Amino acid sequence: MVGNRRPAGRPRTRILNREVITDAARRIITSDGVPALTMTRLAQRLSVTPSALYNHATSKQEILRWIVDSIMGEVDASAFDTEPWREATRAWAASYRDVMVAHAELISSVATIEVIDSPRTVAMYERVVSGLHRAGFPFEACLPFIAALESFIYGSAFNELAPADIFDPGDEGDVAPNFVAAVEASQRGRNPREINDELFDIGLTAFVESSAERLGVC
Amino acid sequence: MVGNRRPAGRPRTRILNREVITDAARRIITSDGVPALTMTRLAQRLSVTPSALYNHATSKQEILRWIVDSIMGEVDASAFDTEPWREATRAWAASYRDVMVAHAELISSVATIEVIDSPRTVAMYERVVSGLHRAGFPFEACLPFIAALESFIYGSAFNELAPADIFDPGDEGDVAPNFVAAVEASQRGRNPREINDELFDIGLTAFVESSAERLGVC
DNA sequence: ACCTGAACACCGTTCAAGT
DNA sequence: ACCTGAACACCGTTCAAGT
Numbered sequence A, B: 001m002v003g004n005r006r007p008a009g010r011p012r013t014r015i016l017n018r019e020v021i022t023d024a025a026r027r028i029i030t031s032d033g034v035p036a037l038t039m040t041r042l043a044q045r046l047s048v049t050p051s052a053l054y055n056h057a058t059s060k061q062e063i064l065r066w067i068v069d070s071i072m073g074e075v076d077a078s079a080f081d082t083e084p085w086r087e088a089t090r091a092w093a094a095s096y097r098d099v100m101v102a103h104a105e106l107i108s109s110v111a112t113i114e115v116i117d118s119p120r121t122v123a124m125y126e127r128v129v130s131g132l133h134r135a136g137f138p139f140e141a142c143l144p145f146i147a148a149l150e151s152f153i154y155g156s157a158f159n160e161l162a163p164a165d166i167f168d169p170g171d172e173g174d175v176a177p178n179f180v181a182a183v184e185a186s187q188r189g190r191n192p193r194e195i196n197d198e199l200f201d202i203g204l205t206a207f208v209e210s211s212a213e214r215l216g217v218c
Numbered sequence C, D: 001a002c003c004t005g006a007a008c009a010c011c012g013t014t015c016a017a018g019t
Helices: A018-032 A039-045 A050-055 A060-072 A085-102 A104-112 A119-134 A139-161 A170-175 A177-188 A192-215 B018-032 B039-045 B050-055 B060-072 B085-102 B104-112 B119-134 B139-161 B170-175 B177-188 B192-215
Strands: none
Touching (some): A060 A104, A085 A104, A085 A119, A085 A139, A104 A139, A104 B139, A119 A139, A119 B170, A139 A192, A139 B104, A139 B139, A177 B119, A192 B192, B039 B050, B060 B104, B060 B119, B085 B139, B104 B139
């Protein structure tokens, strides 16, 4: 604390705001993971006292919402402005999934946090809904369609987050011979990430096509 | 603490073990949610000191693994013993999803926790893999297929966990007219849970069929 | 308006001491 | 072998006091 003192006479510049706090928080998560994001740690990085943060955010939860909105801003939904809806959907889903994989630790937050005071998130949904509606989707079908796609995206990204040895049966192996054979066959086989990607693509296509058929969109 | 004293002379009966601890922990989660599960709270319910728990579990994380394995034991994979693989897969996925919806708060734990010392979880996978392999799935295709289905299951259950007003755009509404229209149309429409169920079914069928085709399984 | 410093009510975990 | 009680190093949050 002593070494942290400003030179005398230099005016204190207010430095704390949503953007700066969000940025610092994201950097902590990137370098040391979500559990490392504590109010103390965040305050330290901003050269400030933990209690100072509460002049700008009402809670740690609110800061988490800022982070999620910031991340959602990285999802590219621009294809909906120009491309046919199938291509746009595929491009958007791929980008969404990439972003989720890059921030896998936060998926459960992304999936469950309320869309409140989240301009980037709202902007993304606006783009997607506009594109779908222009393509002939009735309004009432848009959100369910989006939500179902998000299901698949979150789940698929989870597979990337799961530890590589998530399927190690350990002591139980002798009573589960087929399971063990499957685990070993997978390990000898192709890159799991590659397989994961391919299955994501298969599932996505299957869902998009069957939805289109059911909704009568062409 | 004073009122908690045992009658003098009654021998102390060892009462703590994996099953008892898991049970108590699950009851706390059921009644008051995952955040309510603290070592102190758990010890209280077992009429014991928090530190006593560490004679049976090495950490809270281990207790969480016990809980997850206990929950996985509720997933019904028995159809794989008797039914054709398509029907078995559908029944298993439906049961799996029901269980996840009932324990939505724990989905991220279920999805990411290692399968270690988890007899019920291993038993479930053994059943599924056996059924798929008997139906003609090569071993190396089993786990990717299962993992992709789990993706969809977790994601779909997440939709049930998400707060009803997750799509409330708030102040941003005026700049997102299409999004707002979609939100309103959804609210006026059918029961969201019903729609969610239907989309789960569509996605599941689509994925199962396209996988079968790709793997050459009939 | 914004920040500090002290305090509060918690966490999970460790460990010497008891039986 | 198993439990207690005290202690440790943390959490997020509040609030009077300063500027």
